[in-house]
Amino acid sequence: MNVAATLAGCDAPKADAATRPVLRERGQREVFCGLTGIVWLHRKMQDAFFLVVGSRTCAHLLQSAAGVMIFAEPRFATAIMEERDLAGMVDAQDELDRVVQRLLDRRPDIKTLFLVGSCPSEVIKLDLAKAAERLGAQYMPRVRILNYSGSGIETTFTQGEDACLAALVPEMPAAEASAPKQLLMVGALPDIVEDQFLRLFAQLGIENVGVLPARNARDLPTVGANTRYVLAQPFLTDTAMALEGRGASPIEALFPFGAHGTSDWLRAIAREFGIAEAHVESVIAPGRERAARAIEHSRAALQGKRISFLPDSQLEVPLARFLHTELGMEPVEVGTPYLHRSHCAGDLALLPEATRISEGQHVDSQLDRVRSDKPDLTVCGLGLANPLEAEGFTTKWAIELVFSPIHGFDQAGDLAELFARPMRRRDRLEV
């Protein structure tokens, strides 16, 4: 491994993000489905309930992904479709009405109910939009009833959040034409991280700030032509389109990972709100320096090391940018289920020209490339990690990056450490 070459990587020629070649793949996939998003969304939206209309498999996935909640009233459940439903022997819409009625009678605390579609409900073409409309008319204003798909057909797990937030956009109140310019931060973040960003926006002097999703699903922020939205997650394509359909316009920036990514994200927001550069610098400098110091701890384990991402969380491009520009890693292949060129343009442009970008999934050919590339670290789904470890590869579970607080200055050290830990473990095993 040529460390000097990697260090120079940040200044090496970069491909144009709009035109750089992308290897497109289609084949067998190894990812969780969109139902997984319920695990973090139900924690975020504290008065919402997620009712999956699915099979026992869906129920098992949720139970094992989220753990069984013993002490609290759960905020998600599965209406299990039995063979009679699947065979069309009963009216599934009537059955669903009965389940929803029982649930809402028993749980007056539920203010927003999401009917979440699954593979089985889609296969029998159960129209959950129609169900949400019918039940919504019955239960409004006490409960808002919405629907989205979390099925594993043509999705990867972070699309569940995108579909859920996109379903909320039509419910957002319209901002008055005379309302002051509003910042809308989009993407579910742990409360602690969201609070850090809200404090930074306040210090910058941005007063009119909304967050999607709101912690209380009934407190949706307004949206309109005065709204400037900034994505905190790169996988929110449908949500972004829905917001633009309501008149909002995007703020483009790197995603807020690490010292550099977070600074760029905050600077782009501040620019949009006309805040003086000197003030912006004074607000972000302490956090940026803290972040830069924190990631130093992981540099020895990561600098000059080669990394491959298999397509999984859709966070791959911005994370590869962070590891390359801030820690001197060399991304060999960055695979992502869907490449959002416009949202990820800034991060994509900072990846070295030699990095192979792939979109879509074909497990066998991706594994063949890992075997031939021999990266020092492979970021992949749970199902692929064990077989790769057995072949002598060092791996990192992609899903851990979605469940851990990784955005912003104060999480930069932890984010770097998530990648450094498996490298150190490998080094210890090799000694």
Ligand code: SF4
């Ligand atoms: S939605 Fe589909 S992929 Fe997800 S658990 Fe249910 S059956 Fe499996």
